[in-house]
Amino acid sequence: MxxxxxxxxxxxxxxxxxxxxxxxxxxxxxxxxxxxxxxxxxxxxxxxxxxxxxxxxxxxxxxxxSHILSTTELDLLSNVYAQTSAKLDLERLQHERKVAIRNSRNVASDSKGYFQQEIERLNKRIECHKSSVAKLDAQVRALRALRRRKIEVSFLPKEKVYA
Incomplete structure (x- = not known):
């Protein structure tokens, strides 16, 4: 050796x-x-x-x-940005659904079912956005917990290097 x-x-x-x-x-x-x-x-x-x-x-x-904290901060910032964007998209979709529901009530006959199809499509997109917002919320909580936790570092076992 x-x-x-x-x-x-x-x-x-x-x-x-x-x-x-x-x-x-x-x-x-x-x-x-x-x-x-x-x-x-x-x-x-x-x-x-x-x-x-x-x-x-x-x-x-x-x-x-310091490297772990800076990496965590960058991840946290990008996830908070993504979380905020996803929440705004969700609010926009919910507003579009409200408008589609109101329009479907105002139109006497929706013979082709356009508004009903639009409402169903928006409902699916809203459910998808809700799950992505929930995932981003969990990631942000985990990163904030990691930032608060004291980082402990210990030695790893020595390696064998030349046989």
Whole structure:
């Protein structure tokens, strides 16, 4: 396995807060330059996101915490925007349905059933919008709860790196 030359802490900065992590990496001589010791990180971590190295655990933990909070804030802002847009669309559809119902009552005979078809179509779209608004509400609540919660970071087990 080689001689152990020290450790470094690495942070994986991923787009999803649940994929972010802090771990320990062993340092080994570089294959290109034996006088330089490089930390080795598994490929699965490199595939998650950007990897940065830190000398001590506290600075790694703080960098990860600020990244998670900023990612959460961006997600929260985009979800609040989507939630507000969906609520406005829902209100517009409900108003269109009210107008269609009022028009169907004012017209003496709707022989082709136009207004009834329009009302049914609007009812289906309203139900669809209600479910999307409910999903967005749940996402916003979860992100706000994550923002309030204290983010705890702990070491992951050391990996085997060169066999």
């Amino acid at each position: 080689g001689v152990f030359f020290g450790t470094t802490h690495f942070v994986v900065f991923a787009d999803s807060p649940s994929d972010c992590l802090v771990s320990v990496s062993n340092c080994y001589p570089s294959p290109l330059n034996p006088n330089v010791y490089e930390p080795v990180v598994g490929r699965e971590y490199l595939s998650l996101g950007e990897v940065k190295h830190f000398d001590d655990f506290e600075s790694a933990k703080e960098a990860l915490r």
